[in-house]
Every structure is written in structure tokens, then in C-alpha cells.
Amino acid sequence: MSGRAALRVGDQVRLDERLHTVVGLSGTLVRLADEGGRASLVLLPHLLAVEGFEFLGQRDGSPVVAPFALLDTVPPLEAEKATAWEQHLLELESGRQSGIGAGAGPRPEYDPALHTLEERIAAKATELRALGWTVSVRTVERMRTRYRDQGVWGLVDHRKTRLSSPTGRADERVVAAVAAVLADQLNESTGTRGRVRRRVEALLAEQHGAGVVPMPTKTTFYRLVEAVSVGTHAFGSAASRRSQARRPEGMFTPSAACRPGELVQVDTTPLDVLVILEDGVSGRPELTIAVDVATRTICAAVLRPAGTKAVDASLLLAKMLVPEPLRPGWPEALALSATLIPHARLLDIDVRLEQAAAKPVIVPETIGIDHGKVFVSDAFIAACRSLGVSVQPSRPATPTDKAIVERTFSSINTLFCQHVSGYTGSNTDRRGAGVEAVWTLAELDDLLQEWIVACWQQRPHDGLRSPFLPGRSMSPNDAYALLVARTGYVPLPLSGLDYLELLPAVWRSVNDYGIRIDHRTYNCPELAPLRRRPSGVAAKGGLWEVHYDPYDLSQVWVRNARTGEWITVPWTHRHLVSTPFADFTWRRARDLLAMRGQDDTNQAAVAAAVDQLLTRAETGPDRRIAARTRAALEPARSVPALPHALPQAPALEDTEDEATVPEQTSNVIPFGVFDAFTDGSRL
Known part of the structure; x- marks a missing residue:
């Protein structure tokens, strides 16, 4: 019935902001004449596709194709009535009834050869009234016009399609x-x-x-x-x-990356598991992870007590850059060689992959962070800058900017935490009765690292799909094996100097007694040229740059601003403590002395208290402190000693009788005093 989409001679169109009239048609050629009488010849496909073209012959801007899907939104009776109207109007126009064979002729009263359009409309109105419809000739004419303009949708009673207001008739x-x-x-x-x-x-x-x-x-x-x-x-x-x-008002655009390391998101959150902390108390640790967007690989995970520091974020960055070792007791199925990752080809580039676990090494190009003080700290920004990694902050209070790492935390909670003894649930409403801490921080960290390699890295992820195999989801290891050719593998080993640069720094003066940090004194003969002398760094008032490891306070490192070399300075009371200790252990020992009414600034007394805590931790229920301290350090990997490295005192041997140590649920690997120059990166 409708010829609304046809282009005919005499129609007007708008082109190049001028009004034209169609004066001729020949195949796909259209001859146009503007208001000034100037003629132009245009191909019809070009005319219809050119920007700014407008066909002025269309009535009221109504669409050429009727909105058939809208019929599904009306009541069934109204849809049936509109369909019945359509059949009657088709017969009125053509004289043929729907469903009648092609050989059957039109009914006499609707034969276009015998009756005019007005006579056929009057006959249709009489027929519909005989069927019980309340219609008139004017009604049939109006429905015919609406059908020509809107198709079947124009025959629907639009009083039944009005959208209701959510607030009704409220003021x-x-x-x-x-x-x-x-x-x-x-x-x-x-x-x-x-x-x-x-x-x-x-x-x-x-x-x-x-x-x-x-x-x-x-x-x-x-x-x-x-x-x-x-x-x-x-x-x-x-x-x-x-x-x-806090959701952005605009369109949500998910983070996307085409190659491993193109974008890595990092974040920290409390883990929903209770662990045994220092002095036998229990609490929730904090988990810091780095997730590669392209492969969903958890590049590194660091589990620490509450209060993650900037050095933890820096060590997370360092941990990403070295292979994860296959730990004792892990099955051979978790080895890198047992995956689809091209192990043999990568082994020619980096021999460290020979004993690596099934988790790829991904060097980040860009790291997405939030505005947590850990990630915006000078230590973390400087570490990224030194490694050539750009930092991309998210918008404040907008977790959707790093949605992938946020969703990964949720997956860790459902796939790992809820199966661990001491699981607390995500909030107090979900917490069970009598939840107690069972694992130490070291034991939970070992479980988490094994779960990442055994489960997460080899579990199909619904968000990882190849455009060539859209019906099959891939695991992070499978995605890395597919995408590693795009970016290649560039090993980036860290030396002892790199490790020292990642440590937090303080600025102190070098006096006759040495260096004082939190009531601890560090001293050695090599400080003699620096004593009572300014460093020459005017911005720091002549103080000297001192780096320390918050998880091993037995020594610090001083940078000689004039030569650029590092001086390893031991704690003067290190011989009183048999095991390396962390800053939280030192604070706890000082608190115990203060509660006893003793001087908590006396280094010898604090050192003795620290040693007592660590000894009790090894022999009784308080053994958790040593386990927590040991969890802070990974087994050291050796690197060649630097030429200016200073000799260090050998670690004190552990003479404790193993028979007096209660049975533990997991092995805790002991270690000696860490030396950055001889041990290199502990990662």
C-alpha cells in the first residue's frame, strides 16, 4: 500500500544545505535541479549515503519500516484487532482477501475495476457494522491513512500503549x-x-x-x-x-588490553580469613595483588598483617618480575613445563624458568592504581619509574576504573577463602558462630600461592575468549600462551642494588654513636668518614639517606651521597636477638616493657624482650610471631656479590631441640640474617 520510500520525479531533497528537485531518473542516475536551475547528475547510492542528504517527500518524518516488534508490547486482544483491521484494509485496497488462492477473484463490492475508492470504503464500513464493529466511513478512512503512514502499528489503539509514570499522579x-x-x-x-x-x-x-x-x-x-x-x-x-x-554518569567502558603486561591493575583489601598474628592474637591480614588485564593472570600476591606499607607494594612489583619457584611439596603438574606456555623456547631466554611454577612472568607496561597511600607513595612511584613502568591513577572513589582487580578479589573470596578454616564471611551478617584462627600468616600465604598456581592460573575464565574460538573459555595460562607472541618475553632480573632501591628510606644524621632510628642504634667502622659531616644534600638539611627493611630491622643501608656506594650498618644489639625481626615485633616488645613499668627506650632491654618473644614463639603457642616474621621474607636467591659489598657476620645457628617444638600444620623455612649484597633479591 505504501510508496513512502520511493524516489520519483518531482520529489524534493536537501543536499549540501540546498533544496533540489528530482527532474530525471535513469537507472541508478538521478538528475537534480536546485532552486537556481543548476542541474547536477548524481549516482543514487552516493546520494543516499552522502552526509546531509534528506528526503523531503517522506510524511512527518515517519520511518519507512514499521515497528513490528512493538506489537509484542500491546495486549493480545489489541494485537489481534490490529491484524484484523490490516486484512480488511488490504481487501479494500486490492480487492483480494487474505488466505484466498491467487486464482480467486475479488468480491464484487471491492473490485477496483467496478467501484471507486469511496464506494469500497462505504462497503467496508457497512460490512464491519454488520460484524458488530462500531465504525463509520470516517473511521475506515482514518484507519486507512494510519496504516499507510505507520503500518500495523498505526492500527493499534494507542490508549493501551501509553507508558505509565513511575510516580503516578503525585504532585x-x-x-x-x-x-x-x-x-x-x-x-x-x-x-x-x-x-x-x-x-x-x-x-x-x-x-x-x-x-x-x-x-x-x-x-x-x-x-x-x-x-x-x-x-x-x-x-x-x-x-x-x-x-x-559513586558510579560514573557516563557509559561504562571496561578496561581492555591486547597483550600481556599492557595494563596491570593493583589493589589491596583485607582478606576474609582470620590468621594468628603476633603474641597469639588473631586478625585479618591484607592481600595485595597485581592482575594482568589481558590474561587475568595474578602476577604476584603479597599477604601481610593489617597496615600494608609502601615497601610491600614495591616488593609486589619486584615479585612480578621473577619466576615463581616450584616450592617443595608441590606436585610436578604445577610446573611451567606442564602447561601450554612455550616452556622450551622461553627457557633458552631465561634459565630461571627451569624450576618455575605454572605462572607466567609478565613485565608491566602500565600499572593502574587507586589513590591509596601505599600506591601513591614516593617509594612505589620511584620503583615504577626506575623500572620503566608508567602509573595510571584511577578517578577518586571510582572502583569501576579498576573493575578487574576488584572482581578478582571477589573470586578469591568465593574460590579460596570460603574453603579455608577461619573464614569470616564478607561482613558480620555472614559470619558463623565460633570462628577461630587456625593458620599462621606463613601457612596461609603458602596455601594462597599454591592455590594461585594450581587453581586460578589453570581454571577457565569466562572473560577470556579467543575471537577464533568464541565458544571456548580459556585459562590465564592458555591466554598467555596465545598472546605471548604479541609482546615477547623480556626477562628483567633484579640485583641487590635494585632491592635496596625498593626499600623505604629515612634521612638521619651520622653521629659518634652511629645512626638512631626508633630508639635503635646502628653503627659500624665504615661510618667513620661520615660522622658529624653533612651529606651535601641541601634539600634534606645535610642528612644521610638510610634505607631499611621493615621486616628485618637487624641492619640498615646508608648511601654515601658523594660516592654513590652503599654501606651496610648492623644494629648494635643484633647479637642479643637470634632471629631477624620485623617492626611490629619491635613495637610489641616495647609495649610489653611499658606495661611492666620498664624503660621501653633501653635497647638492650627491648632486644632481650624481642628475643624472649621469638623464643616463646618457637617453643609454645606464641611461635606465631616467628612464623609471621618469616612469612615476610621469601627464600633468597643468590646473585653475584658486588665489588664494594661488605662482609657480614654469619647467621646465628638455631640450636633449639626439635623435640620441644609442637607439631605444625605446615613447614616454615628458617633463614639467616638477610644481606642484600650477597643474597640479592629475596624474590
């Missing part, structure tokens, strides 16, 4: 007040709808005067509040409400 002033009150309580504790009603009444009285705007009944008001607050968690979780409000 717009009341609706605006409800929205304003809900927005104001974004950061408040969750309340009830009764509180909202009281605040809305007060707001309306303030804006329009008391009693000017009538309030709906309580039931109607509650329905209005429910409609306005949809999706805002206004009466649910306060955390979910704030998270929902």
Missing part, C-alpha cells in the same frame, strides 16, 4: 522533595521511610509554606518513595548506597 513538588531528601541522606546511616516522610514535610513547608502542598496518604507516600528510590539502596546497605552513587 511534582512532592516528588522533587522526596528525591532531594533521599540524596541528602546518601552518607547517613540507613533509616526508615518514616524519617523520609518527616523530612519531606519539613522541606515542603520551608520551600512553599506550611500546608500549601498537600501530602499523600502514608500508603501512597510509601509507594512514591519506593518508585523514586529504585536502584539507590536508600533503605538497604549503606556501603552499597555509597558505591552506587
Whole structure:
């Protein structure tokens, strides 16, 4: 019936911001004449595709193709009625009934050869009235026009397709007040709808005067509040409400990367598992991970007590750059050689991969961070800069900017944490009765590292799919094997100097007694040229740069600003402590002395208290402190000693009788005093 899409001689079109008239058609050629009489010849495909073309012969801008899918949104009876109208109108136009064979002729009263259009319309109106329809000739004409313009959709009673307002017939002033009150309580504790009603009444009285705007009944008001607050968690979780409000207003664009290391996201979160910390107390540790966006590989994971430091983030970066060793007790199925990763070819480049676990080494190009003080610290930024890694901060309070690492935390919680003894649940509502810590931090870290290699890296991930095999999901190791050819493998070993640069730094003066840090004194003969002399660094007032390891306070390293060499300076009371200790162990020992009324600044007394804590940790229930300290350090890998390295005292031997140590659920590897020059990177 409709010829709305046809281009005919005499039609007008707009092209190049000028009005043209179609004066001729020949095949795919269109001859146009503008208002000035100038003619032009244009190919029809070019005319229809050129920008700025407009066909002015179309009625009211209605679409050429009728919206057939909208019929699914109307009641079935209305759809059937519209279809019946269509059959009658088709017969009115052509004289043929739908469903009748091609050889059958039209009914006499609708034969176009015998009757005019007006006569056929009158006959159709008479027939429909005989069928019980309430129609007139004008009704048939109106339906015929609507069908020509809109197709079947024009025959639908649009009173049945009107969209209902979510707020109904409520006063717009009341609706605006409800929205304003809900927005104001974004950061408040969750309340009830009764509180909202009281605040809305007060707001309306303030804006329009008391009693000017009538309030709906309580039931109607509650329905209005429910409609306005949809999706805002206004009466649910306060955390979910704030998270929902922080979502960007624009379109959500997921992070994407085409090759390993192109974008790596890092973040820290408390782990939902209780572990045994120092002095036998239990608490939730913090997990810091780095996730490669292209392969979903967990490049590195560092488990620490609450209060992750900048050095932990720096060590995470260093851990990403070296292969994960196949630890004792792990099955051979977890070796890198047992995966699809081209092990033999990579082994020719990096011999360290021979005993590596099934987790690829990915050197990051860009690291996405949030605004946590750990990642915006000078130590982490300087470490990234020295390794040639660019840092990309996310927008404040916008976790969607690093959605992949956030989702990985959720996966670790459901795939690992909930199966571990001491699982607390994500909040107090999900916590069971009598949840107790069973694992030490070292034991839990060993379990986590094995789970990453055995489960996460080899488990198919629904977000990893090849465009050539879209129906098959891949594991992170499979994705790396597929994409490694795009970026190649560039080994980046770290030396002892690299490790020292990653450590946090303080600035101190070098006195006759040595260097003082947190009531600890460090001294050695090699400091003689530096004593009572300025470093020459004017920005720091002539102080000397001192680097320390917060998980091994038995020694520090001083950079000679004039020569650039490092001086290893031991703690003067190191001989009183049989095991390396962390800063939290030192603070705990000082707290114990203070509670006893003793001088907590006396280094010898604090050293003795530290040794007592570590001894009890090895022989009784308090053995957890030593396990926690040991968890802070990985087994050291040897690197060649530097020419200016200073000889270090050998580590004290552990003379404890193994028979007095209670049976442990997992092995804790002992170690001696760490030396950055002789041991290199502990990673």
C-alpha cells in the first residue's frame, strides 16, 4: 500500500544545505535541479549515503519500516484487532482477501475495476457494522491513512500503549522533595521511610509554606518513595548506597588490553580469613595483588598483617618480575613445563624458568592504581619509574576504573577463602558462630600461592575468549600462551642494588654513636668518614639517606651521597636477638616493657624482650610471631656479590631441640640474617 520510500520525479531533497528537485531518473542516475536551475547528475547510492542528504517527500518524518516488534508490547486482544483491521484494509485496497488462492477473484463490492475508492470504503464500513464493529466511513478512512503512514502499528489503539509514570499522579513538588531528601541522606546511616516522610514535610513547608502542598496518604507516600528510590539502596546497605552513587554518569567502558603486561591493575583489601598474628592474637591480614588485564593472570600476591606499607607494594612489583619457584611439596603438574606456555623456547631466554611454577612472568607496561597511600607513595612511584613502568591513577572513589582487580578479589573470596578454616564471611551478617584462627600468616600465604598456581592460573575464565574460538573459555595460562607472541618475553632480573632501591628510606644524621632510628642504634667502622659531616644534600638539611627493611630491622643501608656506594650498618644489639625481626615485633616488645613499668627506650632491654618473644614463639603457642616474621621474607636467591659489598657476620645457628617444638600444620623455612649484597633479591 505504501510508496513512502520511493524516489520519483518531482520529489524534493536537501543536499549540501540546498533544496533540489528530482527532474530525471535513469537507472541508478538521478538528475537534480536546485532552486537556481543548476542541474547536477548524481549516482543514487552516493546520494543516499552522502552526509546531509534528506528526503523531503517522506510524511512527518515517519520511518519507512514499521515497528513490528512493538506489537509484542500491546495486549493480545489489541494485537489481534490490529491484524484484523490490516486484512480488511488490504481487501479494500486490492480487492483480494487474505488466505484466498491467487486464482480467486475479488468480491464484487471491492473490485477496483467496478467501484471507486469511496464506494469500497462505504462497503467496508457497512460490512464491519454488520460484524458488530462500531465504525463509520470516517473511521475506515482514518484507519486507512494510519496504516499507510505507520503500518500495523498505526492500527493499534494507542490508549493501551501509553507508558505509565513511575510516580503516578503525585504532585511534582512532592516528588522533587522526596528525591532531594533521599540524596541528602546518601552518607547517613540507613533509616526508615518514616524519617523520609518527616523530612519531606519539613522541606515542603520551608520551600512553599506550611500546608500549601498537600501530602499523600502514608500508603501512597510509601509507594512514591519506593518508585523514586529504585536502584539507590536508600533503605538497604549503606556501603552499597555509597558505591552506587559513586558510579560514573557516563557509559561504562571496561578496561581492555591486547597483550600481556599492557595494563596491570593493583589493589589491596583485607582478606576474609582470620590468621594468628603476633603474641597469639588473631586478625585479618591484607592481600595485595597485581592482575594482568589481558590474561587475568595474578602476577604476584603479597599477604601481610593489617597496615600494608609502601615497601610491600614495591616488593609486589619486584615479585612480578621473577619466576615463581616450584616450592617443595608441590606436585610436578604445577610446573611451567606442564602447561601450554612455550616452556622450551622461553627457557633458552631465561634459565630461571627451569624450576618455575605454572605462572607466567609478565613485565608491566602500565600499572593502574587507586589513590591509596601505599600506591601513591614516593617509594612505589620511584620503583615504577626506575623500572620503566608508567602509573595510571584511577578517578577518586571510582572502583569501576579498576573493575578487574576488584572482581578478582571477589573470586578469591568465593574460590579460596570460603574453603579455608577461619573464614569470616564478607561482613558480620555472614559470619558463623565460633570462628577461630587456625593458620599462621606463613601457612596461609603458602596455601594462597599454591592455590594461585594450581587453581586460578589453570581454571577457565569466562572473560577470556579467543575471537577464533568464541565458544571456548580459556585459562590465564592458555591466554598467555596465545598472546605471548604479541609482546615477547623480556626477562628483567633484579640485583641487590635494585632491592635496596625498593626499600623505604629515612634521612638521619651520622653521629659518634652511629645512626638512631626508633630508639635503635646502628653503627659500624665504615661510618667513620661520615660522622658529624653533612651529606651535601641541601634539600634534606645535610642528612644521610638510610634505607631499611621493615621486616628485618637487624641492619640498615646508608648511601654515601658523594660516592654513590652503599654501606651496610648492623644494629648494635643484633647479637642479643637470634632471629631477624620485623617492626611490629619491635613495637610489641616495647609495649610489653611499658606495661611492666620498664624503660621501653633501653635497647638492650627491648632486644632481650624481642628475643624472649621469638623464643616463646618457637617453643609454645606464641611461635606465631616467628612464623609471621618469616612469612615476610621469601627464600633468597643468590646473585653475584658486588665489588664494594661488605662482609657480614654469619647467621646465628638455631640450636633449639626439635623435640620441644609442637607439631605444625605446615613447614616454615628458617633463614639467616638477610644481606642484600650477597643474597640479592629475596624474590
